[in-house]
Amino acid sequence: MKKCLLLLIPVLLVLACSRKTVPASRTKANENIPPRTYNASAVAQGRVVYTNRCGRCHGLKPVQKYSAQEWEPIxxxxxxxxxxxxxxxxxxxxxxxxxxxxx
Ligand code: HEC
Structure with a gap:
């Protein structure tokens, strides 16, 4: 039984760490303030994801309705x-x- 628990620890650590997904475009210095320039292909792909996945529960919200700072927690x-x-x-x-x- 003890062995089983010991085996579980690394698995849990991996799971715990893989949850944190920091967008690649952010650096440590401006972690809380999104950058003002964006990879054009990420924006184009993001538009597709937004259209397909963000209007399922409510209407699609206009992105310009909120500032980047307001968008962060949302x-x-x-x-x-x-x-x-x-x-x-x-x-x-x-x-x-x-x-x-x-x-
Ligand atoms: C599983 C359902 C669901 C999905 C999927 C979903 N939302 Fe929402 N969203 C909600 C609920 C519930 C609320 C709160 C009620 C409302 O404002 O309609 C909300 C509210 C919001 C608000 C208003 C927040 C505020 O403080 O005024 C925004 C903006 C928003 N969602 C954007 C998005 C975006 C962007 C996505 C895609 C990444 C998304 N939502 C996907 C359920 C969802």
């Missing part, structure tokens, strides 16, 4: 609600932030 919750894969999360964030109010 996206954190909504990406989870939409059960997006890591790559889709990065792309949808690029699309949303690139079109956010003030950008």
């Amino acid at each position: 996206l954190t919750v909504m990406i989870r609600k939409a059960r997006l894969q890591a790559a889709d999360s990065v792309n949808v964030s690029a699309y949303v932030f690139s079109g956010a109010k003030g950008n």
Whole structure:
């Protein structure tokens, strides 16, 4: 029984670490403020993800309705609600932030 528990620890560690998906476009220095320039292909792919996955529960919200700062906490919750894969999360964030109010 003890052996089983010991085997579980690395598995849990891997699971715990793989959950944190930080968008590739962010650096440590501006972790909380999304950058103002975005990879064009990420934005294009993010637009598709947004259209397909973000209007299932409510109408598609206009991205320019919120600033990047306002979008941050909303996206954190909504990406989870939409059960997006890591790559889709990065792309949808690029699309949303690139079109956010003030950008
Ligand atoms: C599983 C259902 C579901 C999915 C999928 C979903 N949302 Fe939502 N969303 C909600 C609910 C519930 C609310 C709160 C009620 C409302 O405003 O309609 C909400 C609210 C919002 C709001 C308003 C937040 C506020 O504070 O005013 C925005 C913006 C939003 N969602 C964006 C998104 C985006 C972007 C996606 C795709 C990544 C998404 N949603 C996917 C359920 C969902």
